[in-house]
Amino acid sequence: MDLLNEEPEIQAALEHLVDLLGEHDTIKEFQEIQQRALQNEQLNDLEEQIKQVQKAAVQFAHYDKPEAEKQANAEIDRLKKEYETHPLVIRYREKILDANDLLHYITENFEKRVNDAIEEEETNASKD
Numbered sequence: 703m704d705l706l707n708e709e710p711e712i713q714a715a716l717e718h719l720v721d722l723l724g725e726h727d728t729i730k731e732f733q734e735i736q737q738r739a740l741q742n743e744q745l746n747d748l749e750e751q752i753k754q755v756q757k758a759a760v761q762f763a764h765y766d767k768p769e770a771e772k773q774a775n776a777e778i779d780r781l782k783k784e785y786e787t788h789p790l791v792i793r794y795r796e797k798i799l800d801a802n803d804l805l806h807y808i809t810e811n812f813e814k815r816v817n818d819a820i821e822e823e824e825t826n827a828s829k830d
Contacts, residue, residue: 732797739790748785
């Protein structure tokens, strides 16, 4: 049973909540930094370099070339460090944590209110 299809008020309230969240500064900031990171040429180049060197490392391991594999893994570590310390990546991680905190707060608050309402209903029902 799909409760949302049977309860248009719930669907409308959910859509309204999603719209409100989309307008929240925390979510807007996250989306903006996410777009900037996705469109950043330097980050895209680093991602591609990491993939290529990872493929090479796998090939070196497959063909039993331990020294070449070791060098490739060192290059992977260097590229990953460069990627992870990029200001946009750092900012992205900060913003995703902020967005997650907001969503966690809303979810906990919503869950508490629903549980309180259910308990109150059950208490009132048992009094009858």
